[in-house]
Amino acid sequence: MANAEIIAVGSELLTADKIDTNSLWLTDQLNSLGVEVRRKLVVGDDRRLLAESIRQALRDADIVILTGGLGPTEDDVTREATSEALGRNLVFRQDLLDALIERFQRLNRNMAENNRRQTFLIEGAEPLPNDRGTAAGQWIDADGKVILLLPGPPNELKAMFSGQCVPKLRAKLPTQVIRTRFYRVAGMGESDLDQLISPVYKPYENPVTTILAGAGDIQIHLRAHGETEPEAEALLAAVGSPIEELLGDRIYSRDGANLETVIGGLLRARGASLSVAESCSGGLLGGRITSVPGSSDYYLGGFLVYSDAMKTQLLGVDPALLQKHTSVSEEAAKAMATSARDRTGSTYALSVTGEAGPRSQSGVPVGTVIIGFAGPAGAPEAATYRLFGDRNGVRARAAQWALDYLRRKLQASRSF
């Protein structure tokens, strides 16, 4: 397997709040080509240190990718540092200057004198035209290794790498077929999920299994590589099929769609509408449902009933019920869902009530969340969960659990 180092250039990337996101995207691209990233660096605008870093990288890596530092100013040192590291001159290229002048004319702007710095190539390099900016990239072959100089702005880098570098790298690298599967999972905690499926994926280095989790939304990526398509598919199935069996209907999406989009599709297919009544989630559930373009096709709206008084005043929940069971009860959740459905005229209604903390006000433990559900027929339902996290972690999970509750109800019966 070939390996690569990525060097991000720029003093701004050495501050406390800047992340080098280019290297994440490049890692994904390189992995797809069967290339492993062995080391990543961030180096400031320091020619000597950058030259030394390039020399160090070239000792072992097959591919060295530099991003940034190709601009027109004195701070942009990638060309000079690479020239120094390789012991090759920088040579002026009239064709690059012509292209740059033409670009500025087209945009009706004057070209500054220092843009000429961008018309120099490392001796023997092949220029990589940049139709989105002034910095041409460079492809350099040196002693069987490849050095790529790419612009820093992500849109320029991505277009140049995908369009020009990937085909050239693919031609150089041993043939690799990559096949992937992607699952999104709701309704269970991250550690429960890992306990369930890690015996399946842990023994395999190929496919590579990556699990990403945030507030009760879990993404599982499988990526298999092989010399042929059947080989890659077989490796993928060896891990993917048992995972699918173990997770069953907890998998809500195989194409990357998020939960609110999946639910929108289910409601739209049934010509059904939805309303909500939110207490502890405070609007997060409605916020997620309406993040989907076109959600007005199936979503009507609802009630934010943060206080007990509002549950009675806006939804007509019986004060005696709240007195007897508290507002964090299945009884209250059912009454909220029923009333939201009746007052909006929706087909379905979801309600959320619970204790997000930091302190419990109803007496039930912090993290207790109750989802209520009312459909067009049958009695309302409710379910109680103990959710993990701080105040806003519990609130975010409450919205996620409510959406997943509705998904299961909609998927369980095509006719109800």
Add this chain to the structure above:
Amino acid sequence: MANAEIIAVGSELLTADKIDTNSLWLTDQLNSLGVEVRRKLVVGDDRRLLAESIRQALRDADIVILTGGLGPTEDDVTREATSEALGRNLVFRQDLLDALIERFQRLNRNMAENNRRQTFLIEGAEPLPNDRGTAAGQWIDADGKVILLLPGPPNELKAMFSGQCVPKLRAKLPTQVIRTRFYRVAGMGESDLDQLISPVYKPYENPVTTILAGAGDIQIHLRAHGETEPEAEALLAAVGSPIEELLGDRIYSRDGANLETVIGGLLRARGASLSVAESCSGGLLGGRITSVPGSSDYYLGGFLVYSDAMKTQLLGVDPALLQKHTSVSEEAAKAMATSARDRTGSTYALSVTGEAGPRSQSGVPVGTVIIGFAGPAGAPEAATYRLFGDRNGVRARAAQWALDYLRRKLQASRSF
């Protein structure tokens, strides 16, 4: 000025989705000590490459900080790689073993044999006890340089660095006084803000000015360093005072508090309550207000009225008004706010209506957002904004602009 390199260790940090956030936090801490970060690396669990990376870092840097790779397994190579790079042996420490055994006993767990790997120190190193995990850190003095081995889990690393390393580093480094100012700004776009204040801060390298922006919420950090406190304060004032004058009441916080917390404080101080009526923001406004612990002291709840029918059905907005002006109108926003106030009995009410896109349904351009406001006295008010961003960018800014509208109203008059 002293300089540092940070090396994050762990193959999991070389995947397409993992970010080395420890180095961001450490950069902030080091900058506060007057130390500049000159290079950052991420290296996989590869002893040879890590040892070589440490040797390279020690060539020029005064301080080399390694994070991660101190666990008990064979994959954890930081101790061995540092030993190799420095040419110093690893020595067993009975006191570390005793502490580890005691820790496991206290947690009622068995200590695995491989935890013994964590009881070895680089020759001459000083152990840094870890009361949050099993990995002791190490402080190593070598040829006038400092090498720190710190655990990877952020909570362990932060406690160890703040509690043990900062005092020792401060004693070693030349005295530097750091003074900071911090502003949070709402109600204007990021590029407008930068155009306004960049002539003030651009000429200065000290203080360092950092601007962070997200969905209409802008944070401005100023950090000045000097040899004495008056020097640092004077430098800070040279940039901070003109910025404060230019931004005026667009600065809503000087202590880091977010907008929903500031508003909570203003409402609580007045013994006032708040309700909302949300259309295009779909719950995001309520979600933000209720993200503040204790918000039930002043927040009652409100209405999610995504469709025109709901504006009439839940809020009683006159259908003729919606017919005449559409729901994206100041008239509609005022009617929504008035009705939310009346139906909840709150002191104040905010409403949000607009076109978040991707396509306009009312005829007004996408990005148009109207904030409505009703107070205890006087006629309701409304203001129209053209907000930037895609669908969810517009929605997030709509909530931000609504909160800021209320803040200005509350701050404008102490008595109303």
